[in-house]
Amino acid sequence: MRQRLGLERDYEAHVFRRGTHFFHLENWYSIHGLIRGALRLAGLYGRGRRNALAIELRRNEVALPDLPPEFEGFTLLQLSDLHLDINTAFTAALIERVQGLNYDLCVITGDYRARTFGPIAAALEGLRRLRPHLKSPVYAILGNHDTIRLVPPMEELGYALLLNEWVRIERGGAAIYLVGIDDAHFYRMENFHRAAHDIPARAVSILLSHTPEAYRHAAHAGFDLMLCGHTHGGQICLPGGIPVLTDADSPRALARGPWRYHDLLGYTSVGAGTCIVDVRVNCPPEVTLHRLRKKVDVRAENA
Helix, strand or coil: CHHHHHHHHHHCCCCECCCCCCECHHHCCHHHHHHHHHHHHCCCHHHHHHHHHCCEEEEEEEEECCCCHHHCCCEEEEECCCCCCCCCCHHHHHHHHHCCCCCCEEEECCCCCCCCCCCCHHHHHHHHHHHHHCCCCEEECCCCCCCHHHHHHHHHHCCEECCCEEEEEEECCEEEEEEECCCCCCCCCCCHHHHHCCCCCCCCEEEECCCHHHHHHHHHCCCCEEEECCCHHHCEEECCCEECCCCCCCCHHHCCEEEEECCEEEEECCCCCCCCCCCCECCCCEEEEEEEEECCCHHHHHC
16 A cells, blocks of 8 residues: 555656656646547537447457356456546446346446546545446456545445455355456556465456556466456547557557457456546447356367
8 A cells, every 4th residue: 555655646647757658648638628629620529428428338258168167157247447527427327327237246447537646536426326336246446547545435335446366256156266456557556476366276267457458467377367448449539440549558459349368368348438538439438248158168079
């Protein structure tokens, strides 16, 4: 906690800094007005704001070879990049979108406030309004916009924060492991050794990471599935959903949707919320249902 708070104080409101992520677009506030102005000139601003509230439901089938039979069909609802204080209408739109969904647990992969520093009250109010509409349990991690000061009040609201740690999920006598790491993008506070410590070697493990940038470490640490966000899928994209920027040090193939790296399956959510400006162009916001199933070994069946 002391280390995270110290880094937060060092990096607050910086546009430029030494070391990794030299340029921090989210803290260059004059660019926000320029983006809005350009969108207005192109006639896209109003439509982009409407798009930002039209949250879509995505479904992702995840085939895992070592999945216990008891977890066949087990479903996780993933929310990501909520930025709850950027648009007063967003929380209501998100609540409406998650109504009636069928899932076993919910995970939130970080970024609850719009700015990378400053007050947290508005984001917490959004989280308070959202929580009764999410089925328990709800597990969450921190993103690069989040302060560790969010953790105690979020846990009081009923969100279980995973900070470089795991939780055992049991069903019918079998178990899988849900692991959460701290922000691997800006603060570089991820700790795989601590997060995965004592997980049995053959157990199915699902990693929550705010950003896809941790994909290499996750693959070689033996995780089966990695759920992440951060990129917003580009948020403002060219026709065909081609992102202009993703703000992640990872291949563009990992910027949105399902992907694979070695034996690691991954999914990068484009997020439900917006960042910098509350618009989306050619990149609809989403919530995602991930359904786990046992991967069938075709060779063994045909033997």
